[in-house]
Amino acid sequence: MPEGHSVHRIARQFARRFVGRAVRVSSPQGRFAEGAAMLDGRTMTDAKAVGKQMFLDFEDGLWLRVHLGIYGAWDFAGALELDAPTASAGGRMGQTNQRGTVVGEHEDSLASIGAPRRARLRMAEQEKVTETVETWPPEPVGQVRVRLLTDETVADLRGPTACEVLDDAGVRAVLDRLGPDPQLDDGPEAEAKFVERLTKSAKAVGLQLMDQSVVAGIGNVYRAEILFRARMNPHTPARTISAEQARDLWADWSRLLEIGVTTGQMMTMDGLDEAAHRRALASRADRHWVYKREGLPCRVCGTHIVLEEMGNRKLYWCPQCQA
Incomplete structure (x- = not known):
């Protein structure tokens, strides 16, 4: 999608x-x-x-x-x-x-x-x-x-x-049913709305990020990558996430969305040298931390990436980095 x-x-x-x-x-x-x-x-x-x-x-x-x-x-x-x-x-x-x-x-x-x-x-x-x-x-x-x-x-x-x-x-x-979209408003009110809607529920954060009434635009790829970048277990109850952690999730989503809009690519890895960046633009296999990498070693710790189902969608995550 x-x-x-x-x-x-x-x-x-x-x-x-x-x-x-x-x-x-x-x-x-x-x-x-x-x-x-x-x-x-x-x-x-x-x-x-x-x-x-x-x-x-x-x-x-x-x-x-x-x-x-x-x-x-x-x-x-x-x-x-x-x-x-x-x-x-x-x-x-x-x-x-x-x-x-x-x-x-x-x-x-x-x-x-x-x-x-x-x-x-x-x-x-x-x-x-x-x-x-x-x-x-x-x-x-x-x-x-x-x-x-x-x-x-x-x-x-x-x-x-x-x-x-x-x-x-x-x-x-x-529009009233949708959560904030940082491409339209990345100010403090939009951030506060995201934090409030994300953390008010006992549902897993991996479910909350896919709820379009919490935040508009995140799908399966960005969900997996944002949570890995935050080193956050997707099963964490959202209401246990601190306001600071929630604000960090919002800020990272804003950055990744801007990259996606600008480049047309879901580029979720950073710190790449020029050659690695070009490979990442050319191939999804070199573009993501965990998405579509089930059974492969984590790029950070070497633990095999896990694939499971959450909310009827595929969830990719590292059980070590995101423990």
């Missing part, structure tokens, strides 16, 4: 290529025909992500809310901007099984990797520039729930968990 950094990057693409433009909205699949008719022809006025959810604001107080869930993805084509330093192979922007090679040290636009102006970019857990668009607009491929089209850019949505038109009150009701 796409974690917070991916959804913020998708929102950036909308902000750059759709906001301020009239948008033709359709539902090639037909399942969103009524909602598409409500938005068709309106100007998009804002695009923002809150945790794993995205909100596209149209004139006259209508919003398109999208939660990609496990299978959702956006395919963009046309005039695009790519601000990630990584070209991933065979994936979707938003997902975490990123593989591929680093093209140069940074990529600031599609042109920087030799892509034509009308390229196709898939965004879900991964980002991938795929084939050239030969005709305009390109024909929808697969079961496209929603198509958003301007004169220069098209965005096709497939397989979302949630896709609905809301008014301002509906958006506010959704």
